[in-house]
Amino acid sequence: MQKMILQVAGMSCGGCAAGVTRAVEALDGVHKVTVDLASGRVEVEYDGALPERELVAEAISDAGFEVVG
Numbered sequence: 356m357q358k359m360i361l362q363v364a365g366m367s368c369g370g371c372a373a374g375v376t377r378a379v380e381a382l383d384g385v386h387k388v389t390v391d392l393a394s395g396r397v398e399v400e401y402d403g404a405l406p407e408r409e410l411v412a413e414a415i416s417d418a419g420f421e422v423v424g
Contacts, residue, residue, distance in 0.1 A: 356386065356400050356401070356402060357400070357401055357402065357403075358398060358399065358400055358401075359398070359399040359401065359408060359411060360396060360397070360398050360399075361396075361397045361399070361408075361411065361412065361415070361422050361424065362395055362396060362397075362422070362423050362424035363375060363390075363395050363396075363397050363415055363420050363421065363422055363423065364395060364420065364421045364422075364423045365419070365420040366390065366392055366395060366420055367392070368392070369392075371392070371420070372390040372392055374418045374419065374420075375388070375390055375397060375415055375418055375420060376388045376390055377418075378414040378415060378417060378418035379397070379399055379411055379414050381414065382406040382410060382411065382414055384402055384403055384406050385399060385400070385401045385406060386400045386401060386402065387399075387400040388400075395423075397415070399411055
């Protein structure tokens with residue numbers, strides 16, 4: 356299992372966290388998504404080389420949030 360950590364701006368409530376979680380969990384290879392609203396940190400656990408960071412960032416962007424780091 357591998358981990359990817361992203362910094363996401365614009366999340367302010369449980370609904371935001373749920374939206375990001377759903378968007379990222381829909382990607383192939385993702386096993387677990389953990390969102391920390393206070394820090395804006397999103398941790399993605401996945402297997403193998405998929406998904407690529409760009410795909411995860413795009414899914415988060417499509418959900419209405421911005422990956423800033």
